Every structure is written in C-alpha cells, then in structure tokens.
Amino acid sequence: MNNKILEILEYQRLKHMAVPFLASAAGQEELEQLVPQTDLKTVQTMVEETTDAADINRIVGPIPVPALANIRPQLKRLRVQASLNGTELAQIAKVLQTTLAMNNFFDRLRDDQIDLRRLYQVVEQLVTIPEVTKRLLKSVDEDGRVKDEASSKLHGLRQLIATTETEIRQALEKYTRGREAKYLSDTIITMRNDRYVIPVEAHYRSRFGGVVHDQSASGQTLYIEPQNVVEINNRLRQAQIEERQEVRRVLAELSALIAPYRKEIANNERLLGHLDFVNAKARLATKMHATLPVINDDGLINLRQARHPLIDPQRVVPNDIQLGDQYRTIVITGPNTGGKTITLKTLGLIQLMGQSGFFIPANEGSQITIFDNVFADIGDEQSLEQNLSTFSGHMENVKRILEQITERSLVLLDELGAGTDPKEGAALAMAILNQIQQVGSEVVITTHYPELKVYGFERPQTINASMEFDVDTFQPTYRLMLGVPGQSNGIAIAQRLGLASTVINDAQSLVKDDSQKLNAMIGELVEQRKQARENQERLAKLVAENQQKATDLEQKLNRFNEQRDDLYEKARMQANHQVADAKRKADRIIHHLRQMEVQRGTQIKENELIDAQGQLNALHRDPRLKRNKVLQRAKQKHNLKIGDAVKVKSYGQVGTLIAKRGKHQWEVQLGILKMAIDERDLEKVSSKVLAQAEKEQVVKPKRVRTVQTRRTSARLDLRGQRYEPAMANLSSFIDHALLNNLPSVTIIHGKGTGAIRKGTQEYLRSNPRVKSFEYASPSNGGDGATIVYFE
Structure with a gap:
C-alpha cells in the first residue's frame, strides 16, 4: 500500500485512536507498524482475531493484559551474559507472570465453552516457565527491589542491619x-x-569525642559521630557492604537462570503484545460502534450507512456506498461544501480499516473487498518549490497513479480536470476515466463539469451520483444520492443571498437553454428521490411497528395455547382420577360377586370377570390421549413458579421453589438444604400444607428418615468434566450424601488447570453442613482429591 494514500486519508490519526486502549510496549509497536494488507487470507485472519477479542469483551470484559515494558534490550544483554539489575528482572518477571495469567484466562474461557476462531491458537504458542517465574517473583518485587527471601544470607544480613541501626539509634x-x-x-x-551523626554546637566539640563528618555553612554546627557509636557504625557499614555484594550475587544468579529462555520470553512478549493489540482494536470498535465487515475478493463494496471514523459521531451524516457490482465508476457532481470530498475519504479510509483488521463504522452486513492498492488525488497540490500550479500538481499525481494501477486497484480523484479551461479540463477528465476503465480499476471521482454528467449516463458500468441539496433552505444535507447527477445551484444561491434581480435575470439569459433544462430535470429527479426516501423511511417504520405487533400477538397466542394445554391436562387428570375411583369400586363389586359365587355355589365365568375389569381399566387413559402431541408437549410444561410450595415425592418433604435451574429442574429449599430436583419429582401443594409442615418441625422436631433415591457412593469423580456441569454434579452429590447421612465423602477433581479444584473448595466453604475438608493422602491422590467431613 503506497504511503501517500495513508497520508491523504489520515491513516495515522485513525491508528492513534486505538492508543488509549493499549497497555504493552509490544502492542504499541505492533500498532505503529500496522499497514493495510492485500492478501485475502491475511485480512480474514486479522478480522477474525478482532472478532474473537470483541466476543471476549462482550462476554467477560477486556483481555487482562497489564502494562508491560519493552524487554528486548534486556534479553540482548543476557545474550552476552550480562547481569541485569532489579528493575530489568522485574520487567521480565511481569512478562512471565502475565503469560501464566493469560493461559489461565483462556483456560477459563474454554471451560465456559466460549468458541473462538483464532486466539486459542495464539495463546497455545505461549511458553510458561513456572519454576523460573516463581523464583523471580519470590526474589524481586515489582519496583525492582531484591526481596529478603531472595536468599537466606540476604535475609540474615538485612536483619543484622535493622538490629544494628536500632542499636545505633x-x-x-x-x-x-x-x-x-x-x-x-x-x-x-x-x-x-552514610553514618549516623548528631549536630553539636562547635564550641562543645570536645565533650563528645568521636569523628566529625561535616559542618554547617556557618561553621557553628558540627556533625559528630560520638566515640561510643563508631564501632557500631563500622559494623553497620560492613553489613551494608556485604548486603550489596549479596544483592549483586543474587541478580547475577537470576540473570543466569533466565538466560537459556531468552527466545521463549521474547516470543511471549510478542504474543502478549499481539493480544493487547487485538484487544485494543476490539475496544475501539465498541467506542465507535463499528461492525464486523463481510470480506470478499470479487471487487464488491456495499457500505450501509457508512460514517467517516474521524468525524464527531454526533455530526457525521451516514451514507450508503455501492461499487463493483453493476458499476465500477461513480461520477459525483454537485455544489461545493456539499460533502463530495468527505465521501471519497470515507470510502477510502473504511477500505483501509477493513484491510487492517479493524471493524468498520457502518451498519451490520456491510461488505468490503481486497484491493492491491488505493490511490487518491485529493486536495490542493500546488507546490512553490517545484514551480507547479494546482493543475500541474494534480496532473503529476494522476500521471503516477495511471502508471501504477491494476485491475484490483481503487482510485479516488477529487475535482478531476479542475484548474484549467473547462472544456479542456472536461475532455481530459473523460480521457483519464477511459484509461482507468481500460485497466479495470474501480474509480470514484468528483467534478463540477456538466459534460461528465452525460459521460456518467452514456458509459457502461458508470453511474452518476450527487450530494443532496435542500432547495428550500439552500443548504447541503451531505446525503449521497446514487443515480442522480448533481444540480448547479449557483444562480439560485445568488438570488437567495439578495443579488440584484437585474443581475440574476441577465445571468439566466446567458445560460444555455440546454443547461437550464438539464438543471430542471435534475431538480425534479432530486425531489422525486427525496420523496422516495421519505416514503421508504415511513414504510420501514410501519413495517417495524407491524413486526412488533406480530411478535406481541405471537407471544400472546403462545401463552394462550400453554394455558389451554394446561387446563386440558388438568381436566384429563381429573377424569383419570374419577375413572380410577370407578375402577376401585368395580374391583370391590367383582370381589363381592366372587364371594357370592362361593356362598351360593353359582358359577360366574372367569373370562366375563376379566373382560369387565379390562373395560373399566381402559377408561383410565384413552390411547388416543397418550399419543396426542399437544398432551406430550403439555407434560413437559409444569405450572410451577418461584415461591410455590411443593412436595418432593421421593423424599416426602415439603419445601419452597427458589429458582429454575434448567429446562426441567428446580432449586428447592428443604429446611436448611437447597437441592436441585427434577420437576417430575415435584407435586404442587397449598401454602397451608407448607405452613403446617414448618409448624410441625418447630413444635415437634424429629429425626427425618430419608429414603435413598439413588445409589449414593462416597466418592465423586469430576475429572474430564466442564466447569459448570462439574459444579452442578458436585452440588447434587453433596445433597444426596447429606440425605443419606454419610459422615464423609471424597471428591476427585484432579490437578489440571486447577479451575475445578478451586471451584470445589469454594463450594465446600459456602456449604454450612460441611464441617471441614482436606486434601487426600499422597497414596490416595494427594492434592488431586479432597476429603469432606459433614456436621
């Protein structure tokens, strides 16, 4: 990508907008070196990385990259076996510490099943060096001071120094x-x-003896080290010298420790900087409300409500821009200050943003393509040094552009052919466009020449466009109108500003009839386009309102169907109860008949009794109801809500619904226990039943005899499970263990990344029924298993 286009479109200003979101020196360096890419796969990779970072920002917040200094000079010194100072080692330690933290952060994302396209592969390249990291963090603090724990000798010397200083004081x-x-x-x-002294008046010097180390400017005060502290000061100085020597030894030892890992640490710094860089791009996208561009390699551009990224969002006017499908050349005409140049810059800068992996300031679904280069001639190219007029300067630029363009280039030309005789300028502009079209480049130009309006109508794959102008207020609206050439409003503006009518009439008489007719035709087109846009906006509003109404009606219909199915299910259950009651009565009658048969000796045929009983049993459930899909759906929906009193059928206990955990599970409060229960095991009861149960527990506490509803093992293995399912299984397991009065259980969580182990221990701490817990013995799993003891 040529450097001139980056300068013209203020690409550096765009990159500078991402600087506040960067934390690392490596990230800042990557941003400084960033330029638009011309390979489709490279651009797609960059955009996918930004998309990953945007997803992470939306779900869990920004990627936590702290401030990291540039450590490459330190690593170069290690290559020649130099000894680093404490600050330099602290900077390297922070890179290693951040590497571990970044691995843990992305491990949690994996545990939460967050899908990413590229960044998992980036993180997998990070090399953790746990032992070295631990030693550095133990030995050097963030400010570069060597800690007492760096060596036992250093710890002893600093204790001696502190004791000696106290003795001197x-x-x-x-x-x-x-x-x-x-x-x-x-x-x-x-x-x-570096020695402790006291300020003594000069004429009392002999009373103290010792050594004079300094005196005041007036000579009236002497700073004396008394004789009785000289020896103690000597011991302090000796300890301080030994301390400095030990610090140098420790620094040299730490430098030698990390020297073999120079390449790994340098690569870690680069990868962390890259994560910081893509995170900054994602945060910038959020700030400017930018969206993911759809990238193609077919030369198609379709920007929906595109906005210039460097203009205040409250002032910028968004525009739709299409290029590369039905037409490859756009000729924009219209008055000055109407927004033509800004439209060129918006198209060019958004294209550069997309090819740099940024999200673009346009609506969802906007498309960009991949250009091998973007060329522009925008602004005043007058040069006093080169003795070039404005026209000559523009022609020099156009000449260089024509020499470099290909069929995969984008060309942006502002006021093409301006600065010379209008007829010659128009002819030259059309010839330049012909040359660009022969090469096959896509091109957008702005002009005032009416001849180019005709060119836009006649040439294939070429379309006219203009910036909308409000004829009532004579103010530009800055809206781009494709398919409509710009209207010249010079005489109308002059009339509006109060220029004498004689001058206006004279000017109108000098304008050719063809030009007046063309302007009148353009004016009608502009007015029709404005009305069409207003109608489209009104229709879009009506469509949105109708869609909202349709959504509301659909929701109400669904609620109605649910209530109807629920009522139907209740009626069916009531009918089944009635049939069951009838069946019991029939059974008693049959039994009575059997007794009568015995007493009277009258024989009743067995098959008649069985047939009668079978017919009654058939009333219990109609086979058609069993196969009915509406009832099957209704079965899956229980009329339960938070706060309802329910009976857990498997335990025979009454409790309260606290929250819904899943599609078919509820969290139930049973006394002091909270349990996840399948809704099929729940039976809704009245609040009176719940109140009675609570009253009985208070008045007459008794030991609840629990029925084991599943085979409860004293061991739970969570290895290989995701974090959320593992925590749900742990909660359910602990509840069942308590209900079955187990004194202790074992939780096998493995070592791994430590996420499940940490989650297990946090849950156990929060459970009031857990008395204590501890790691298993080394022969039973060590810190890969936890033994839990209950109250």
Whole structure:
C-alpha cells in the first residue's frame, strides 16, 4: 500500500485512536507498524482475531493484559551474559507472570465453552516457565527491589542491619534526650557519609569525642559521630557492604537462570503484545460502534450507512456506498461544501480499516473487498518549490497513479480536470476515466463539469451520483444520492443571498437553454428521490411497528395455547382420577360377586370377570390421549413458579421453589438444604400444607428418615468434566450424601488447570453442613482429591 494514500486519508490519526486502549510496549509497536494488507487470507485472519477479542469483551470484559515494558534490550544483554539489575528482572518477571495469567484466562474461557476462531491458537504458542517465574517473583518485587527471601544470607544480613541501626539509634538517643541534649544545636539524629551523626554546637566539640563528618555553612554546627557509636557504625557499614555484594550475587544468579529462555520470553512478549493489540482494536470498535465487515475478493463494496471514523459521531451524516457490482465508476457532481470530498475519504479510509483488521463504522452486513492498492488525488497540490500550479500538481499525481494501477486497484480523484479551461479540463477528465476503465480499476471521482454528467449516463458500468441539496433552505444535507447527477445551484444561491434581480435575470439569459433544462430535470429527479426516501423511511417504520405487533400477538397466542394445554391436562387428570375411583369400586363389586359365587355355589365365568375389569381399566387413559402431541408437549410444561410450595415425592418433604435451574429442574429449599430436583419429582401443594409442615418441625422436631433415591457412593469423580456441569454434579452429590447421612465423602477433581479444584473448595466453604475438608493422602491422590467431613 503506497504511503501517500495513508497520508491523504489520515491513516495515522485513525491508528492513534486505538492508543488509549493499549497497555504493552509490544502492542504499541505492533500498532505503529500496522499497514493495510492485500492478501485475502491475511485480512480474514486479522478480522477474525478482532472478532474473537470483541466476543471476549462482550462476554467477560477486556483481555487482562497489564502494562508491560519493552524487554528486548534486556534479553540482548543476557545474550552476552550480562547481569541485569532489579528493575530489568522485574520487567521480565511481569512478562512471565502475565503469560501464566493469560493461559489461565483462556483456560477459563474454554471451560465456559466460549468458541473462538483464532486466539486459542495464539495463546497455545505461549511458553510458561513456572519454576523460573516463581523464583523471580519470590526474589524481586515489582519496583525492582531484591526481596529478603531472595536468599537466606540476604535475609540474615538485612536483619543484622535493622538490629544494628536500632542499636545505633538507641545509643544516640541518650544524647538527644539526656543531659547532653543542651549541647546540641538540634535534638535530631541524621546521616552524613552514610553514618549516623548528631549536630553539636562547635564550641562543645570536645565533650563528645568521636569523628566529625561535616559542618554547617556557618561553621557553628558540627556533625559528630560520638566515640561510643563508631564501632557500631563500622559494623553497620560492613553489613551494608556485604548486603550489596549479596544483592549483586543474587541478580547475577537470576540473570543466569533466565538466560537459556531468552527466545521463549521474547516470543511471549510478542504474543502478549499481539493480544493487547487485538484487544485494543476490539475496544475501539465498541467506542465507535463499528461492525464486523463481510470480506470478499470479487471487487464488491456495499457500505450501509457508512460514517467517516474521524468525524464527531454526533455530526457525521451516514451514507450508503455501492461499487463493483453493476458499476465500477461513480461520477459525483454537485455544489461545493456539499460533502463530495468527505465521501471519497470515507470510502477510502473504511477500505483501509477493513484491510487492517479493524471493524468498520457502518451498519451490520456491510461488505468490503481486497484491493492491491488505493490511490487518491485529493486536495490542493500546488507546490512553490517545484514551480507547479494546482493543475500541474494534480496532473503529476494522476500521471503516477495511471502508471501504477491494476485491475484490483481503487482510485479516488477529487475535482478531476479542475484548474484549467473547462472544456479542456472536461475532455481530459473523460480521457483519464477511459484509461482507468481500460485497466479495470474501480474509480470514484468528483467534478463540477456538466459534460461528465452525460459521460456518467452514456458509459457502461458508470453511474452518476450527487450530494443532496435542500432547495428550500439552500443548504447541503451531505446525503449521497446514487443515480442522480448533481444540480448547479449557483444562480439560485445568488438570488437567495439578495443579488440584484437585474443581475440574476441577465445571468439566466446567458445560460444555455440546454443547461437550464438539464438543471430542471435534475431538480425534479432530486425531489422525486427525496420523496422516495421519505416514503421508504415511513414504510420501514410501519413495517417495524407491524413486526412488533406480530411478535406481541405471537407471544400472546403462545401463552394462550400453554394455558389451554394446561387446563386440558388438568381436566384429563381429573377424569383419570374419577375413572380410577370407578375402577376401585368395580374391583370391590367383582370381589363381592366372587364371594357370592362361593356362598351360593353359582358359577360366574372367569373370562366375563376379566373382560369387565379390562373395560373399566381402559377408561383410565384413552390411547388416543397418550399419543396426542399437544398432551406430550403439555407434560413437559409444569405450572410451577418461584415461591410455590411443593412436595418432593421421593423424599416426602415439603419445601419452597427458589429458582429454575434448567429446562426441567428446580432449586428447592428443604429446611436448611437447597437441592436441585427434577420437576417430575415435584407435586404442587397449598401454602397451608407448607405452613403446617414448618409448624410441625418447630413444635415437634424429629429425626427425618430419608429414603435413598439413588445409589449414593462416597466418592465423586469430576475429572474430564466442564466447569459448570462439574459444579452442578458436585452440588447434587453433596445433597444426596447429606440425605443419606454419610459422615464423609471424597471428591476427585484432579490437578489440571486447577479451575475445578478451586471451584470445589469454594463450594465446600459456602456449604454450612460441611464441617471441614482436606486434601487426600499422597497414596490416595494427594492434592488431586479432597476429603469432606459433614456436621
């Protein structure tokens, strides 16, 4: 991509908009080096990475890349076996720490089953060095200070230094707080030449002995190290020297430790910078309400409500721009200050954004293509140094453009042919367009020449366009109208501004009749286009309202059908109860008949009794109802809602519905227990039943005898499961273990990334029935399993 187009379209300003969202030096460097790409696969990869980052931003927030310094100079020094200082090691440690954090972040995304297109592959290239990272973090803090824990010797020396300093201060405080304080110019303890001293009035110098390290500017105060602290100060200095030597030794040791991993660390820095970079592009897209472009390699551009990204969103006027399908050349005409140049820049800059992997400021579904180059001649090219007029400057640019374009290029030309005789300029502009069309490039130009309006009508794959102008207010609306050439409004504007009528009439008489007719025709087209757009907007509003009404009606119909099916199901159940009651009565009658047969000796045929009983049984459920699809759907919907009192049939306990967990599961509060119960195991009861059950528990507490509804094992294996299903299985397992009065259970969660292990322990801490828990013994799984003890 040529550098001139990047300058003309202010591509650097666009990139600068992403700078506030960057945290790492590597990300900033990647942004600085970013240029539009011309390979379809490369562009698609860049856009997919931005899409991944946008999805992550929407679901869990921005990718957490902290501020990371440029560590390449440090890594180069390690190559020559140099020893790094604490700050440099801290910067490398932060890169390694961020590498671990980034792996954990994307592991959680995998556990949550968040699909990404590219970034998982990027993260897989990160190389974690846990032992080195742990050693660095243990030895150096974020500010580069070597910690006491870096070595046992350093820890001992710093303890000695602290003890010695305390001893010195205690010795000197005898002077600042005792009888000798009156001989001091100030009762403070200070430092001179890295030794503790006290300020003594000069004429009392002999009372203290020791060493004079400094004096005040007036000479009235001497900074003296008393004789009784000289030896202690010597010990302090020796300990400080040994401490510095130990710090240098530790820094050299840490430098040697990370030196073999220079390439891995450098690659980690680059990958973290890349994640920071794509995250910045995604956050910029959110800020400017940009959307994912549809990319093709067929030369098709279809921008829906495109906006210039560098103009205030509150002021910019969006436009639809199509190119490359039915026409490959657009000729935009119309008055000055109407927005023609901004339209050219909007098209060009959005195309560069898409080819750089950015989302574009246009509506969903907008298409861009892949150009091998974008050329533009926009603005005043007058040059005093080269002795070029405006016309000559433009022609120099056009000459270079014609020498470089291909059939896969986009050309943007502003005021083509301007700056010379209108007839010659128009002829030259048409010749230039002919040359561009022969090559096959796509081109958009702006012009004032009426001859080019005719050219736009006559040439194949060429269309006229204009910027809309409000004839009532004589103000531009900045709307692009494809298919309508621009109207010259110079005389009308002059009349509106109050120019003398004689001058206006004279000017109109000098304009050719053809031009007046053309302007009148264009005016009618503009008015018709305006009315068509207003009608389209009104129809679109009506369609949206009708769609909303249709959606509301459909929702009401669905609710009606659900209520009808529910009533039907209740009626069927009531009928079944009645039939069941009739069946019981019939059974009693048959039994009575059997007794009569025995008593009277009258024989009743067995097959008659069986037939009669079978007919009654058939009344219990109509086979047609069993196969009815409406009833099958109704079975799956229970008229349950949060707060209902229910009976858990398998436990015989009454509780309250707290929340719906899934399609067919509810969370039920049973006393102090919360359990996930299938709705088929629930029976809705009245609030009185619930109140009675609670009253009985309070008045007469008794031990609830639980019935084991499933074979409860004392061991649960969560290995290989996703995070959310694993936590649901854990909750259900603990509930069943408590109901079956198990004293302890074992949870096997494995080691892995630690996400399930952490989630297990967080759940156990939050469960009031868990007395304690601990890792299993090494022979039983170690920290890959947790043993739980209940109250």
